[in-house]
Amino acid sequence: MIRYIFQRLFGMIVVMFLVVTIVFVIVRVTPGDPAAVMLGPDATSQDIADLRTQLGLDRSLGVQYLYYMGQLLKGDLGQSIFLNMPVTSALLDRAEPTFFLTVFSLLIASVIALPIGIYAAYRRGSIFDQAATALAMLAASIPSFWLGLIMMQVFAVRFDLFPVSGYGGPGSSFADRMYHLVLPAFALGIVSSALVLRFTRASMLDVLGDDYIRTARAKGLIERRVILKHALKNALIPILTVIGLTAAVLVSGAVVTETVFGLPGIGNLVVSAVLRRDYPVIQGALLVIAALYVLINFAIDMLYLLVDPRVRY
Amino acid sequence: MTAIVSKPALSERSKFIRRLLRRKTVAFGLIVLTIFVLLAIFAPLIAPYSPSKLSIINRLKPPGGTFIFGTDEFGRDVFSRTIYSARLSLLVGAAVVTLSAIIGVTLGLVAGFFKQFDAPIARLIDAMMAFPDILLAIALVAALGPSLTTVIIALSIVYAPRLARIVRASTLVIRELPYIEASRALGISTRHIMTRHVLRNLLSPILVQGTFLFASAMLAEAGLSFLGLGVSPEIPTWGTMISAGRQYIGQADWMTLFPGFAIILSVLSLQMVGDGLRDLLDPRLRKDL
Numbered sequence: 001m002i003r004y005i006f007q008r009l010f011g012m013i014v015v016m017f018l019v020v021t022i023v024f025v026i027v028r029v030t031p032g033d034p035a036a037v038m039l040g041p042d043a044t045s046q047d048i049a050d051l052r053t054q055l056g057l058d059r060s061l062g063v064q065y066l067y068y069m070g071q072l073l074k075g076d077l078g079q080s081i082f083l084n085m086p087v088t089s090a091l092l093d094r095a096e097p098t099f100f101l102t103v104f105s106l107l108i109a110s111v112i113a114l115p116i117g118i119y120a121a122y123r124r125g126s127i128f129d130q131a132a133t134a135l136a137m138l139a140a141s142i143p144s145f146w147l148g149l150i151m152m153q154v155f156a157v158r159f160d161l162f163p164v165s166g167y168g169g170p171g172s173s174f175a176d177r178m179y180h181l182v183l184p185a186f187a188l189g190i191v192s193s194a195l196v197l198r199f200t201r202a203s204m205l206d207v208l209g210d211d212y213i214r215t216a217r218a219k220g221l222i223e224r225r226v227i228l229k230h231a232l233k234n235a236l237i238p239i240l241t242v243i244g245l246t247a248a249v250l251v252s253g254a255v256v257t258e259t260v261f262g263l264p265g266i267g268n269l270v271v272s273a274v275l276r277r278d279y280p281v282i283q284g285a286l287l288v289i290a291a292l293y294v295l296i297n298f299a300i301d302m303l304y305l306l307v308d309p310r311v312r313y
Numbered sequence: 314m315t316a317i318v319s320k321p322a323l324s325e326r327s328k329f330i331r332r333l334l335r336r337k338t339v340a341f342g343l344i345v346l347t348i349f350v351l352l353a354i355f356a357p358l359i360a361p362y363s364p365s366k367l368s369i370i371n372r373l374k375p376p377g378g379t380f381i382f383g384t385d386e387f388g389r390d391v392f393s394r395t396i397y398s399a400r401l402s403l404l405v406g407a408a409v410v411t412l413s414a415i416i417g418v419t420l421g422l423v424a425g426f427f428k429q430f431d432a433p434i435a436r437l438i439d440a441m442m443a444f445p446d447i448l449l450a451i452a453l454v455a456a457l458g459p460s461l462t463t464v465i466i467a468l469s470i471v472y473a474p475r476l477a478r479i480v481r482a483s484t485l486v487i488r489e490l491p492y493i494e495a496s497r498a499l500g501i502s503t504r505h506i507m508t509r510h511v512l513r514n515l516l517s518p519i520l521v522q523g524t525f526l527f528a529s530a531m532l533a534e535a536g537l538s539f540l541g542l543g544v545s546p547e548i549p550t551w552g553t554m555i556s557a558g559r560q561y562i563g564q565a566d567w568m569t570l571f572p573g574f575a576i577i578l579s580v581l582s583l584q585m586v587g588d589g590l591r592d593l594l595d596p597r598l599r600k601d602l
Contacts (some may be wrong), residue, residue, distance in 0.1 A: 007528050011436075018440035022412050023452075030456045137588070141580035143532055146555055146573040152563050252445035259561075270448065271540050274455040286452050290443040297443075 001305065012298050024068055026286070027279050028061065038081055038277045052082070055280075077284035082276050087284035091266060097258065098265035099182055101188065102250045109191025109196050109250075110243060117200025121208060122227055132197065140194035144253045148187035148260040155183060159299050165262035184261045188253045192246050199242040203235040212236075237307060244300040248293045267313045333589055336375045342585030349579050353399040360393035364549050373565045383558065383567040396570050397548045402531055402579070405465055405550075409530035410523045412469035417476025418519060422476070422507055425484025435481065441474040445535055446529070454542050461544045472526050479518050488513050523580035524587035528580045535576050566597055 035051040052058045055078075056067055071078065077087035113136075120132040156164040161185045168176040171260060207213065208231055216226045260270075264275030266285055273281035316398030334340050353357060376383040422560075424434035441449075446468075453467035487493065488511070498508050537543035538552025539559075546553050547585035551572040558568030 011439075014436050015439045015443060018436055019443050022440055022444075026452050026456050027423060031458070087481060092379075137584050138577070139582060141528070141532075141577045141584060142575055143535050143555075143573070145536060146569070146576070149555070149559055149562055149569055150573070153566060185497075248445055252447040255445075255447050255451065256540060259540055270451060271542070274542055277455070279455075282452050282455055286444065286448060289445060293443045293445070310441055 005302070006214055008298060008301055012294055014290060015294055018073060019294065020069065020287065023283050023287050024065055024288070027283050028064075030279075033057070034277075034279055038279060042227045045166070054079075062083065072287075077287065078280035080273075080281045082273075082278045083281070087280050090269060090281060091284060091288055094264055094266050094269045096265075097108075097177070097181065098225055098251075098267060100178065101254050101263065101265060102247060103183055104181055104185035105188035105192055105250050105253070106243065108244060109193040110186055112190065112193040113196035114200055114239070114308070115186055117197045118204055118227065118232065120197075121201045121204035124178075124205060124208075129201075136194040136197040136201075138194075139197075142191055143256075144188050144191040145256045145260045147191060148184060148257050151183050151187050152261065165260075167263050180261075182265070183265060184257045187260075188250060188257050191253065192250055195246055195249065196242055200235070200239050203238040204231060207231045207235045230303055234242055237304060240303060240307065241300055244296050251289055251292075327592065328345065328407070333593055336589045336592075338585040339589030342582035342589070345578055345582040346586065349399050349403065349582075352396050353403050356396045358401055360390070360396045362390040362393045364389065364394045364397040364463075365394075365547075367492050372468050373561065374377060375565070382571045383565065384560055385554075385568050387482070391554075391567060391571055392442040394549045394554060395575050396414065396552070398551045398554060398572060399575065399579075401461070401544065401548060401550045402534060402552075402576070406527040406531045406583075407462070407470060407472070407532045408465045409468040409534075410527045412465065413471075413473040413476055413526060414519060414523060416469060416473035416516075418512070421477040422484055422511065422515075426488060426503070426507055426511065429479075431485075434477070438474040438477050441470075442469075442478070446471045450533060451540070451542055453528055454537065457465050459544070461548070462555065464534060464537055468530050471533070472530065475526065476522055479522055480515055480525070483515050483518055483534025484511055485512055517590075521587060521591040521594060524583055524590060528583040529589070531580055531583075547552050 009264050026222040027034065033048065035048045035057055036043065039051060049058075049243055059067070074097050077091070079085070080087050080090050083090050085213050085219065120263070123129050152164060156162045165180075167180050188274060213226060213231055216230045217223075222231075251267075254265065255270060257263075258265040258267035259271050266289070270282060270285045272278075273285070334343070352403055368384070371380070371384050371388035372381050374384040374388070380390050380392065380396060385391055385394070418432055420438070424431045424438075432569060432583075449462075449471050450467045454463050457463040457466065469530075493506060493510060496510055501510075501591050515555060534543060534550065535552035535555065538546075539556045541553055541556065544550055546557065555569050558565070558572070562569050574602035
């Protein structure tokens with residue numbers, strides 16, 4: 001098992017190295033001079049030359065790459081041109097809304113999807129099952145930003161139940177900030193629930209057909225115990241994977257949802273960085289989010305070892 | 314004596330199409346998709362107005378009368394714009410699926426067939442898939458500059474690894490089958506084996522995944538255009554229409570609602586067709602979803 005953990009750890013390091021390289025390449029494929037693009041048409045040639053030196057663009061690609069790797073190993077993601085602060089600080093400043101938006105959306109998606117998915121599998125082929133499957137397909141077809149706009153219009157503007165946008169003023173309480181996340185989290189959670197629902201149903205269906213479920217019923221266990229204790233426990237592994245991977249999908253959704261609701265999160269930071277051509281910020285955000293995804297995947301694999309006694313490598 | 318009249322045997326393809334269409338969701342999805350494609354092709358004949366015709370006196374007119382979907386902030390007909398938008402939205406989806414299939418299938422086949430390339434390509438696929446799709450597309454668009462071509466290239470790069478992963482996994486299985494070994498023994502060239510014997514067996518999973526990628530690409534394009542990072546705001550796509558409608562949602566919600574419905578309906582249809590295809594074509598993938 002320890003050998004397996006080390007193998008996975010090594011694989012993760014290789015993937016991380018590739019992720020870092022891909023990010024480096026993406027920023028360098030910009031046609032023309034990135035420094036000139038960042039500073040806009042009004043910049044003087046001296047400004048452009050200064051920025052090129054500051055970003056290390058005047059050096060050869062190989063040297064740039066080594067320097068970039070060296071800085072990363074020191075935990076330095078570079079300096080934001082427009083915010084005039086380290087990218088790490090910019091990301092940390094905006095991590096809270098993105099983190100809580102992702103967590104709440106995941107909770108909402110799970111609360112909606114798990115019971116419906118379990119019951120739909122239990123009542124396979126029933127009207128409830130068909131309706132649940134159709135609803136899941138519909139939810140997966142709705143763009144989260146569109147649902148966000150509609151929900152904002154109905155629940156914030158028309159019924160005045162929630163704040164329209166933003167994250168509370170400066171110095172607002174934690175509760176107030178979380179209150180601002182209710183609508184965005186529901187918009188994102190509803191759309192993401194589709195994936196979790198489909199997998200929960202499929203995973204439960206796989207398990208419900210197994211012999212030990214028949215045995216559990218035959219020995220007279222009450223149905224609720226058969227479903228919740230025997231079936232769900234075994235169906236949980238693929239469900240866990242999907243919930244973990246949904247977290248990554250949610251980050252994508254968060255980028256757009258934050259823009260709709262004017263939340264000062266990482267998604268909003270990335271979008272404004274793209275519009276301002278603030279490459280170090282785009283590079284840093286991309287790297288941190290991809291790294292989180294790789295870590296989540298690794299954590300799920302490790303969780304398998306704990307949750308499923310059959311998994312022994 | 315009674316004459317025995319036997320019906321001509323149905324070809325495999327006809328049987329497959331019959332089985333596919335027997336599923337109500339697939340039939341519904343295909344009908345809706347066909348309508349969208351026809352609307353896109355014949356947009357100039359169907360749309361009552363030009364999508365860019367300004368009419369300030371008719372600005373923000375609610376749905377009804379001559380403007381069945383209402384008008385936007387410049388008095389342009391929302392119905393005509395929704396129909397014209399189908400062109401670009403479907404074009405982006407189709408182009409992304411084609412391009413990502415070319416890249417993904419090539420990578421997957423090479424990785425699955427040639428052991429020496431497997432590890433590097435497999436790790437590259439893992440690394441590419443570590444990026445959330447919209448975020449990677451945003452970064453690529455930022456690097457290449459926003460335009461229709463960039464959006465297509467960026468989304469194709471984002472989705473190609475998904476296809477490559479599936480093709481690689483299936484190729485690894487097929488490579489070991491006896492008929493491949495037999496083909497080699499007969500002296501058939503590797504290229505011929507790859508294209509005629511392996512790729513042909515992979516068409517089903519590629520088709521299924523392609524349908525879902527089409528839907529994902531349409532949603533992603535709408536998201537990028539909504540953020541102002543996709544095609545130019547003047548070009549009507551469902552995403553740019555929602556983005557423009559956002560500012561007027563309090564007084565003219567139809568500007569946002571109708572393009573949104575168009576996205577939902579087209580993506581839903583693609584998913585219905587994809588689900589049906591998966592169930593019929595690829596029993597290994599079947600999960601009774």
